[in-house]
Amino acid sequence: MGLKSKDLVGIKELDAADIELILDTASGFKDVLTRDIKKVPALRGKTTVNLFYEPSTRTRTSFELAAKRLSTDVINVSVSTSSVVKGESLRDTALTIQALGADFIVVRHSCSGVAHFLAKNLDASVVNAGDGTNEHPTQALLDLFTIMEKRHVVRDLDVAIVGDILHSRVAKSNIYALKKLGARVRLIGPPTLVPAFMRELGVDVYTDMDEGLRDADIVMMLRIQMERQGRGFFPSTVEYFRNWGLTAERLAKAKKNALVMHPGPMNRGVEIASDVADGLRSVILEQVTNGLAVRMAVLYLLAGVKG
Amino acid sequence: MIVIRNGRVIDPSQGIDGVGDVLIEDGKIREVRQRENTESKGEKVKGRRHEKNTEEKVIDASGMIVIPGLVDIHVHLREPGYEYKETIKTGTEAAVRGGITSVCCMPNTSPVNDNSSVTEFIIRKATSEGACRVYPIGAITKGQKGEELAEMSLMREAGCIAFSDDGRPVMDSLMMRRALEYSKTLGVPVISHCEDLALSAGGVMNEGLLSVMLGLRGVPAQAEEVMVARDIALAELTKGKLHIAHVSTAGSVELLRSAKKRGLAAITAETCPHYFSVTEEAVGGYNTNAKVNPPLRGKKDIEAIKSGLHDGTIDVIVTDHAPHHADEKQGEFDLAPSGISGLETSIGLSMRLVDEGVLTLPGLIEKMALNASRIVGIGGGTLRPGSDADVVVLDPAGEYKVEAGGFLSKGKNTPFDGWTLRGRPVMTISLGRIHEWQ
Numbered sequence: 001m002g003l004k005s006k007d008l009v010g011i012k013e014l015d016a017a018d019i020e021l022i023l024d025t026a027s028g029f030k031d032v033l034t035r036d037i038k039k040v041p042a043l044r045g046k047t048t049v050n051l052f053y054e055p056s057t058r059t060r061t062s063f064e065l066a067a068k069r070l071s072t073d074v075i076n077v078s079v080s081t082s083s084v085v086k087g088e089s090l091r092d093t094a095l096t097i098q099a100l101g102a103d104f105i106v107v108r109h110s111c112s113g114v115a116h117f118l119a120k121n122l123d124a125s126v127v128n129a130g131d132g133t134n135e136h137p138t139q140a141l142l143d144l145f146t147i148m149e150k151r152h153v154v155r156d157l158d159v160a161i162v163g164d165i166l167h168s169r170v171a172k173s174n175i176y177a178l179k180k181l182g183a184r185v186r187l188i189g190p191p192t193l194v195p196a197f198m199r200e201l202g203v204d205v206y207t208d209m210d211e212g213l214r215d216a217d218i219v220m221m222l223r224i225q226m227e228r229q230g231r232g233f234f235p236s237t238v239e240y241f242r243n244w245g246l247t248a249e250r251l252a253k254a255k256k257n258a259l260v261m262h263p264g265p266m267n268r269g270v271e272i273a274s275d276v277a278d279g280l281r282s283v284i285l286e287q288v289t290n291g292l293a294v295r296m297a298v299l300y301l302l303a304g305v306k307g
Numbered sequence: 308m309i310v311i312r313n314g315r316v317i318d319p320s321q322g323i324d325g326v327g328d329v330l331i332e333d334g335k336i337r338e339v340r341q342r343e344n345t346e347s348k349g350e351k352v353k354g355r356r357h358e359k360n361t362e363e364k365v366i367d368a369s370g371m372i373v374i375p376g377l378v379d380i381h382v383h384l385r386e387p388g389y390e391y392k393e394t395i396k397t398g399t400e401a402a403v404r405g406g407i408t409s410v411c412c413m414p415n416t417s418p419v420n421d422n423s424s425v426t427e428f429i430i431r432k433a434t435s436e437g438a439c440r441v442y443p444i445g446a447i448t449k450g451q452k453g454e455e456l457a458e459m460s461l462m463r464e465a466g467c468i469a470f471s472d473d474g475r476p477v478m479d480s481l482m483m484r485r486a487l488e489y490s491k492t493l494g495v496p497v498i499s500h501c502e503d504l505a506l507s508a509g510g511v512m513n514e515g516l517l518s519v520m521l522g523l524r525g526v527p528a529q530a531e532e533v534m535v536a537r538d539i540a541l542a543e544l545t546k547g548k549l550h551i552a553h554v555s556t557a558g559s560v561e562l563l564r565s566a567k568k569r570g571l572a573a574i575t576a577e578t579c580p581h582y583f584s585v586t587e588e589a590v591g592g593y594n595t596n597a598k599v600n601p602p603l604r605g606k607k608d609i610e611a612i613k614s615g616l617h618d619g620t621i622d623v624i625v626t627d628h629a630p631h632h633a634d635e636k637q638g639e640f641d642l643a644p645s646g647i648s649g650l651e652t653s654i655g656l657s658m659r660l661v662d663e664g665v666l667t668l669p670g671l672i673e674k675m676a677l678n679a680s681r682i683v684g685i686g687g688g689t690l691r692p693g694s695d696a697d698v699v700v701l702d703p704a705g706e707y708k709v710e711a712g713g714f715l716s717k718g719k720n721t722p723f724d725g726w727t728l729r730g731r732p733v734m735t736i737s738l739g740r741i742h743e744w745q
Contacts, residue, residue: 111640
């Protein structure tokens with residue numbers, strides 16, 4: 001059994017079996033990462049291109065390292081957003097990169113649907129590293145991997161996701177993934193960033209954080225994008241932290257052993273208090289490590305689809 | 308002399324719906340001869356007195372529908388300035404293929420049609436290259452900027468038949484009030500693209516669960532409705548002549564229905580085939596050919612628009628033909644321009660309303676020809692003796708497959724590619740030329 005598609009464009013497009021396969025494969029690679037020699041020859045001779053239309057350090061680095069651990073050659077292409085409008089079309093850029101012989105194109109873009117567009121137009125395997133406000137599937141997969149490591153099962157867990165759900169591709173991918181594996185999901189945040197109609201996704205919606213956190217197994221915090229302030233989504237970061245910031249006191253509403261997660265980069269004192277971020281319940285740095293294993297698994301499995 | 312024989316002639320302007328002949332002489336309708344009884348296939352034609360002196364072309368329209376050429380008061384011909392998207396020549400050829408013999412073209416060209424010299428250019432170009440009648444719509448404000456009134460009366464003299472800042476709505480309510488007041492002396496309507504730009508900012512599709520799931524910024528129905536409400540209020544204040552463009556939501560239909568019931572102002576409204584044919588689901592898979600402004604909406608909106616067409620709340624069906632180059636529609640959904648190339652699918656999609664019982668065939672033709680021509684006062688959409696011989700013969704039964712690649716329009720951007728429709732024109736007589744297709 002392998003994956004069904006040559007691309008990973010979103011969690012929406014996967015089923016539970018696909019997700020479980022990726023997570024299982026990732027545990028194997030996690031073992032590799034603990035070895036003295038952390039590199040395997042699995043994909044030697046293949047080429048990975050990181051095509052990033054948005055600035056990113058952690059995701060790009062993670063993909064780069066994952067690809068290198070699998071022995072693929074890696075090229076990083078950064079395209080500034082300004083040249084998107086004026087310069088070469090997306091299709092031409094992608095075709096050019098494919099003509100150079102890329103086997104994997106890892107793409108991040110500020111417009112939703114770009115990974116789908118490339119997947120449709122290219123023979124190479126396309127991996128979505130974040131498209132607009134749509135999805136960031138490998139982040140959700142590494143979050144699930146981290147949860148599995150700690151809790152061994154996802155089914156029936158109560159997971160609270162807190163913050164700017166509306167604009168968060170991380171939240172979207174996590175909602176789909178958690179639901180597919182049988183978890184219950186609650187969304188918490190100001191009504192401007194968590195519109196009530198999101199209930200139609202099969203989740204609960206809370207504006208009161210204390211209520212929303214009650215007896216949660218997992219608390220996933222999201223990065224607040226500062227530019228949302230002043231565009232009417234919330235009045236100030238001070239007020240935001242007061243209502244939706246994760247403090248030790250608030251965390252006490254969740255289950256005793258609740259895990260605290262954050263995709264990074266964090267705004268300490270805006271969405272999360274420093275002592276919680278660095279506290280015993282935080283698995284934030286483990287998420288980063290697991291990201292490598294999960295991304296190795298994704299590249300490895302996609303290579304298998306193409307044979 | 309041309310005689311179109313034995314078709315089902317439908318002309319709402321004269322209350323005609325029955326088998327008969329249409330006689331055309333010197334580019335004008337000479338008469339419509341109706342059979343006394345549609346059952347009798349024989350020779351009983353009213354007042355039959357055929358003089359066989361001049362050369363005569365007889366067209367057999369048995370089993371076909373014969374209607375006045377359709378009138379489309381919301382079209383983007385793109386010329387001047389965007390000839391790579393469409394030209395007056397290709398746009399009017401597409402219109403004729405779609406059974407449309409009069410088009411009113413929106414002013415968002417480059418330069419904008421906000422002064423009489425641009426109006427004159429369009430008319431001159433249409434006279435020399437156009438395949439059908441072209442009536443320019445002038446901008447309400449200079450440069451469509453919403454700041455200063457454009458020279459409406461000079462443009463009216465040059466041939467503009469309405470005013471609109473289509474696509475760039477007049478956000479300033481005082482400016483809209485002035486436009487409705489000032490245009491009253493000219494007797495032509497102000498056509499309003501209703502969109503609150505603050506509410507719709509950044510939006511690329513209908514707001515709702517689907518927009519969240521696609522990660523695309525949504526435009527709520529209310530972005531249209533608050534402006535429909537505002538413009539109705541301003542029309543009632545000024546008694547100006549207001550025409551609401553491309554109605555897309557249930558709320559707008561309701562606002563218009565109650566305004567018409569009050570009857571305090573001359574308000575008319577249009578919708579487009581895409582707003583009663585497909586929902587926002589068409590955007591799925593990031594299909595840029597389904598990106599249009601206002602956006603495709605939900606099922607209840609489609610139902611409301613159909614009921615608005617049925618009860619007369621919506622007077623007219625237009626295309627909002629908005630051709631774009633394939634390169635522009637290929638790529639990021641957020642960056643693709645809005646619009647559907649609609650001239651060649653309009654009648655086929657609208658015929659479905661007849662199948663569904665929303666409109667009778669004469670009712671449909673009224674909304675696609677006579678009502679439109681009355682709103683802008685151009686005198687088409689009729690088979691009255693003496694009127695211009697713009698006539699269309701439709702095949703009501705034959706099914707055909709929409710092939711965007713075969714459009715005469717330069718714009719192949721349609722979400723209806725591959726759809727099976729019926730009611731295709733087999734002949735259009737436009738500007739004295741007979742166009743026939745098999």
